[in-house]
Amino acid sequence: MLKGESLRYKWVILAAASLSIGLSIGPTFAVGVLYPDWIQTFEAPARYVSLVGSLPSSVACLVGPVIGPLNQKFGNRACGIFGGILICTGYALSCLAENLEVLIVTFGLVAGFGVGLVNLSLSCALNGYFLQNRAFAEGVIGAGLCAGMSLAALLLQQLSFFYSWRGAILVLGGICLNICVFSMFFVPLHRIQNHPFNIWKKTTTKTFNTSSQDTSYVFEENKELIIKPIKRQSYFTRSRNLWSNPLFLMLVSCDFLTWVAIFVPYVHLVERARLQGTDANLAAWLSSVCGIAGIIGRPISGTLCSYFKVHPFWAFSLNQGILGAATFLSPFWSDIYGLFALAIIVGFFSNAYGFMKASTAVLLGPENFVDAYSWMLLFEGVGISLGPFVAGLLYDSTKSYDWSFRFSGAVLLLSSVLCFLKIPIERLMGQKNVEISK
Structure with missing residues (x-):
């Protein structure tokens, strides 16, 4: 069991992750509401408009090997905040697009890269606080995604009726800037003991150990944080x-x-x-x-x-x-x-x-x-x-x-x-570990 699972701050992490995924990935699944307006505005075939609409999700995934090292270097909070800024910027610039090529860059690449940063950050933020109950945590943030998708579709439909699709996507970009606020709560486990966001910090003084790939952190009751560097x-x-x-x-x-x-x-x-x-x-x-x-x-x-x-x-x-x-x-x-x-x-x-x-x-x-x-x-x-x-x-x-x-x-x-390959693979790996130990 991870020691972070015993902390009440894990529920703050879970709430922030659920809200972040609802505002980042949710709108990318709801953007189909704007397809008829894009087809009419840009006089483009539906297949090209559909391609633009699917880009944020695709780009968010395809840049995985790029955002992985960034997350390791700068942490979940910084990457989540920067991702929220990129999503807002991409949506705001999209309202100025005069052709689909511009929309591909602003909505697809810029906003898509931001979605990827936020998605990886919130997923990694759960690591120190949920392991045994990780399936429950993923179910909760999955519900946040579905709620964000449904609400974004309703919001875009209503806003586009009153302010056109350009005004709708601009307002959506401003709302998505709240991701920066939620990402600030992705406090690493080794810093949570005395962090001002932790309103229960007076009760989290028990001894426990944790580690990251950069450093080994040791908390001791009534003592300061001890940091032991390890080779990365x-x-x-x-x-x-x-x-x-x-x-x-x-x-x-x-x-x-x-x-x-x-x-x-x-x-x-x-x-x-x-x-x-x-x-x-x-x-x-x-x-x-x-x-x-x-x-x-x-x-x-x-x-x-x-x-x-x-x-x-x-x-x-x-x-x-x-x-x-x-x-x-x-x-x-x-x-x-x-x-x-x-x-x-x-x-x-x-x-x-x-x-x-x-x-x-x-x-x-x-x-x-x-x-x-x-x-x-x-x-x-x-x-x-x-x-x-x-x-x-x-x-x-x-x-x-x-x-x-x-x-x-x-x-x-x-x-x-x-999935049933798991059984022979674990047996094979177990046999190899036994041979190595001998």
Whole structure:
């Protein structure tokens, strides 16, 4: 058990992380509300506008190996604050765009890089405070993401009606500047004892030890902080060690397959309903139902995992199996009731990513989370770009989304099955450790 898990300040960290993810990633999932205005303003095809809208999420993941070393050097607070400034700047400059090329730079690259910084910072901020209950924490911040997505969609729709899309995205940028405030609460564990943000600091005087990759920190009752420097390996040396770890390779593979598949129902479910003759307004409710189900399902699944002490990796496998089966079989129940049932399932079982991050911290150790997660983000970005593209090709070939959803379901099931490699890999690694000790 991490000593930070016994501190009440962990709930401040969890609240700040939930608000940060809601303001950073949430709007990137809701920007589709502005697509009709962008198509009309820039007189551009819908496929190019969709590409611009997906850039922040893709860029936030693809820059993982870049923001990982930055986080190690400057810390979670500094990177979270700078990320919030970049998101605000990108959105504010986007309201001045006269063509899609400018929007690609401001909205896609600038804001996307900021989203990546904030996402990595809030995920790493949980490391010192949640390990045994990491699945619960990821479920809570997942609910924050869903809430941010739903509220951002409603806000953008209303603001664009009164102030046009330019005014709407400018106001959204100002709101996202609050990320800087929330990031200030990402206080490292070794500094929390006497930090002014810790209102319980008088009660946190028990002896405990913790460490980072730079320094070993020791707290002793009624004594000052003792700092013991330790040798730090370079980011690339640590990364090389990770890539030689079979457990990390398994995690990367399962995570990549997840992001190849999971965006397909998010991106194509509403359009699938419309092509089947469903009223456009009714079809739009599929996204809302999915978001509401996520707000409910993510914290429930995370809480159950922690309460029954289920390993988060097995929870991930079960989650993927249920979601994959439902998506694969969805063409057999393709009326509006079946589509709403699928939307509920996709939303309720959307905590797979939270389980994956929790699994990374548990299997590889909190000290390796930053390096591992930064590389996983890179492959997530590739998966985000690849999955909907393949689904689109399947639709063009078959003129139906049935095979697109079968593809998504099959990939999710494959990621679930690959999780069982954990058993032989751990046995093999255990045998090697025994041989080395001899």
